[in-house]
Amino acid sequence: MGFLENRFDDNVVVEKLDKLLSWARSTSPWFFQFGTACCAIEMMAAAASRHDLMRIGIIPRSSPRQADVMIVAGTVTMKMALRVKKLYEQMADPKYVVAMGSCATSGGPYWQHGYHVLKGVDLVIPVDVYVPGCPPRPEALIEGLLKLQEQILEGRPLTRKTG
Amino acid sequence: MSEDLQKLIDEAVKKALAGDDEAINGIEDRVTRAKAKAALVKAKREQPNASEKSSTSESNEEQPAVENSENVTSKITKMLDYKFSDCLDGELHSDFIQLKPEYWFEIAKFLKEDPDAYFDSLQCNTGFDLGDGMLESRYNLHSMKHLHSIEIRIKVNIDNPDIPSVESIWRVADWFERETYDMFGINFTGHRDLRRILLPEDWDGWPLRKDYEEQETYHGIVVPKVKEGWE
Numbered sequence: 001m002g003f004l005e006n007r008f009d010d011n012v013v014v015e016k017l018d019k020l021l022s023w024a025r026s027t028s029p030w031f032f033q034f035g036t037a038c039c040a041i042e043m044m045a046a047a048a049s050r051h052d053l054m055r056i057g058i059i060p061r062s063s064p065r066q067a068d069v070m071i072v073a074g075t076v077t078m079k080m081a082l083r084v085k086k087l088y089e090q091m092a093d094p095k096y097v098v099a100m101g102s103c104a105t106s107g108g109p110y111w112q113h114g115y116h117v118l119k120g121v122d123l124v125i126p127v128d129v130y131v132p133g134c135p136p137r138p139e140a141l142i143e144g145l146l147k148l149q150e151q152i153l154e155g156r157p158l159t160r161k162t163g
Numbered sequence: 164m165s166e167d168l169q170k171l172i173d174e175a176v177k178k179a180l181a182g183d184d185e186a187i188n189g190i191e192d193r194v195t196r197a198k199a200k201a202a203l204v205k206a207k208r209e210q211p212n213a214s215e216k217s218s219t220s221e222s223n224e225e226q227p228a229v230e231n232s233e234n235v236t237s238k239i240t241k242m243l244d245y246k247f248s249d250c251l252d253g254e255l256h257s258d259f260i261q262l263k264p265e266y267w268f269e270i271a272k273f274l275k276e277d278p279d280a281y282f283d284s285l286q287c288n289t290g291f292d293l294g295d296g297m298l299e300s301r302y303n304l305h306s307m308k309h310l311h312s313i314e315i316r317i318k319v320n321i322d323n324p325d326i327p328s329v330e331s332i333w334r335v336a337d338w339f340e341r342e343t344y345d346m347f348g349i350n351f352t353g354h355r356d357l358r359r360i361l362l363p364e365d366w367d368g369w370p371l372r373k374d375y376e377e378q379e380t381y382h383g384i385v386v387p388k389v390k391e392g393w394e
Contacts, residue, residue, distance in 0.1 A: 078381045079363045115370050115377045116362065119387050 018158040026152035032067030033060040037074025039101040039135040046138035058145055064090040075103035076118040088125045098144055099127045102134045172199045179203050235311040239280060243270060252318060259314040267317060268327035275332055281306045288339035290347035292373045296321045298347055328354035346371040
């Protein structure tokens with residue numbers, strides 16, 4: 001940490017503001033509960049007392065304006081896809097998306113004959129983490145969210161991206 | 164126990180067996196009432212033959228009712244043939260009635276209001292693509308009064324899929340017909356609010372028809388067509 005390192009008492013931590021911000025973001029990614037099908041049940045189970053997402057700082061919000069992470073839990077139909085996009089646009093930056101389950105990642109069982117199903121939510125909004133499963137167990141969702149936290153921690157919000 | 168009380172109990176039990184429950188419930192003394200109830204249970208147990216007889220007679224009565232419900236389709240067919248000449252389409256069937264679309268509204272009104280038919284409940288409306296350019300709409304009717312039910316089938320050509328709406332006769336047909344319209348494009352003439360019900364309003368095509376082809380894009384969203392190795 002350059003010349004500032006080891007100049008203060010033990011209680012003082014010297015760190016880049018960049019890293020501090022991403023650390024703060026990674027430890028409280030409130031998610032927008034977006035249950036469109038049966039995956040929502042597993043998402044609820046993950047947020048409930050047995051799996052308790054709150055112990056890693058993740059709590060459900062019902063409004064997109066209060067949320068950082070959108071968990072797309074379930075089948076997204078063409079009709080819903082437009083709404084998903086609109087709700088994603090209503091979220092404040094920084095925003096992340098977790099595609100939960102087969103349907104949200106690729107259309108799942110509706111891949112071939114589901115004329116009305118969006119074949120993967122990444123056709124509409126950018127996705128950060130894909131959680132496979134039909135539906136994925138709460139452990140899988142928690143694994144995905146931990147991966148997302150790592151990803152947020154690596155990000156540098158104040159550094160301008162070049163090249 | 165005094166003889167008077169015993170007489171009272173006996174009389175009450177006799178009345179209760181004849182169907183008058185108030186005889187026992189009307190006894191004021193609690194102990195006597197309890198004794199009377201116990202005596203009633205005992206008396207009922209001692210007359211198993213009587214109850215058996217009544218149950219067999221009930222089942223005998225039910226038997227012809229079931230036969231009637233099997234005949235109801237042909238009965239209604241005869242009624243319709245008599246009342247609306249030339250309304251039947253094709254040959255007769257024993258389990259459904261094939262009708263032409265022209266008089267369907269009047270027939271439906273008749274089926275609902277006629278005291279012998281009295282189909283006061285439309286239970287389901289289903290669309291059907293028969294292939295060969297024919298669409299079909301099927302109605303399952305049930306009578307809450309007579310407890311009988313029939314099935315009506317109406318065939319239309321895919322190029323001119325007009326069927327009179329029965330939405331003003333059975334109010335429940337409102338959403339049924341909207342769904343059939345949504346999936347098959349059957350045009351229910353006279354429906355007050357015939358819009359798509361499940362799919363978005365700007366959807367292209369009728370998805371459950373056999374010749375339906377998926378659209379390539381929807382509002383700029385690409386529908387992937389690569390489906391190799393799946394069939």
